[in-house]
Amino acid sequence: MENFTPLSAAIGGALIGLSAVLLMLTAGRIAGISGIVDGLIGSAHDKGWRAAFVAGLILAPLAAKLVGFTLPPPRMPGSWLVVILAGLLVGFGSRLGGGCTSGHGVCGVARLSPRSLVATLVFMGTAMVVVAIVRHGLGG
Amino acid sequence: MLPLVGLFCGFVFGCGLLVSGMVSPAKVLAFLDVLGAWDPSLAVVMAAALAVTATGFALARRRGRPLLAERCDWPTRSTIDAPLALGAVTFGAGWGLVGLCPGPAVENLATLSPPVLVFVAAMLAGMALHDVWQRRRTAPARAASAAPVEADG
Numbered sequence: 001m002e003n004f005t006p007l008s009a010a011i012g013g014a015l016i017g018l019s020a021v022l023l024m025l026t027a028g029r030i031a032g033i034s035g036i037v038d039g040l041i042g043s044a045h046d047k048g049w050r051a052a053f054v055a056g057l058i059l060a061p062l063a064a065k066l067v068g069f070t071l072p073p074p075r076m077p078g079s080w081l082v083v084i085l086a087g088l089l090v091g092f093g094s095r096l097g098g099g100c101t102s103g104h105g106v107c108g109v110a111r112l113s114p115r116s117l118v119a120t121l122v123f124m125g126t127a128m129v130v131v132a133i134v135r136h137g138l139g140g
Numbered sequence: 141m142l143p144l145v146g147l148f149c150g151f152v153f154g155c156g157l158l159v160s161g162m163v164s165p166a167k168v169l170a171f172l173d174v175l176g177a178w179d180p181s182l183a184v185v186m187a188a189a190l191a192v193t194a195t196g197f198a199l200a201r202r203r204g205r206p207l208l209a210e211r212c213d214w215p216t217r218s219t220i221d222a223p224l225a226l227g228a229v230t231f232g233a234g235w236g237l238v239g240l241c242p243g244p245a246v247e248n249l250a251t252l253s254p255p256v257l258v259f260v261a262a263m264l265a266g267m268a269l270h271d272v273w274q275r276r277r278t279a280p281a282r283a284a285s286a287a288p289v290e291a292d293g
Binding site: 042097 | 142146147150152157161162164165169176178181182185186188192193194195197199206207209211218224225229232236237239240243246250251255260261267270271293
């Protein structure tokens with residue numbers, strides 16, 4: 001567990017929660033990223049705040065650069081096929097299930113929504129199984 | 141005013157992902173890799189986010205009307221059905237393959253990394269595919285109403 005960073009994790013988590021609370025107190029909306037993004041590509045009438053939220057999300061690392069923190073390009077799988085397949089699965093699955101890590105995992109579980117509790121357990125469990133198979137060749 | 145609030149909330153959310161390290165797929169995968177050198181940081185992020193959100197949402201419910209909108213858009217569905225489970229399995233499989241979920245994926249666009257651009261494009265295509273499929277499937281039943289499919293988040 002040498003990579004465990006509980007303090008920064010707690011502070012960052014609190015900021016994510018703060019964002020969700022502020023959005024509900026002001027706009028009355030759930031801070032679910034997949035839902036916010038999906039509204040931008042569909043026929044939603046309220047694209048303004050959605051686009052602004054996405055812009056804010058991208059602006060954060062650019063602002064961090066000003067105070068000396070540069071976000072490195074993330075380590076991604078070498079295979080384009082895996083990248084494309086994963087993107088398709090994340091996009092399709094988050095909409096079929098009605099939410100992702102933020103909408104179900106944070107906002108839904110905070111409301112003690114049974115749907116969100118089930119969704120969160122299922123997607124975390126599935127992701128853990130996939131990582132076990134990919135990294136440790138479980139079952140193969 | 142609403143876009144300004146959206147911008148600020150997105151920014152704070154992005155700062156949360158940055159500070160916690162969850163913007164990095166490697167850090168997320170280290171949590172999901174329970175058989176490897178397990179890093180429980182993501183669980184702490186979730187716990188802290190949940191504590192703040194649960195408290196703040198209770199406050200929002202007591203206040204009733206939000207500052208800049210007619211009402212709070214609380215999700216209303218409570219049935220645990222096949223689409224929920226299948227969607228979560230599909231989403232989880234993609235998340236486990238790369239370690240990116242929608243928030244960090246969008247935030248990583250700032251790095252202009254080509255694999256991230258491709259991942260986000262594929263994610264948008266997946267969402268669009270779902271929406272088109274859902275409209276076709278439900279078109280006859282809901283010909284009279286153009287209401288979008290209700291989501292949790």
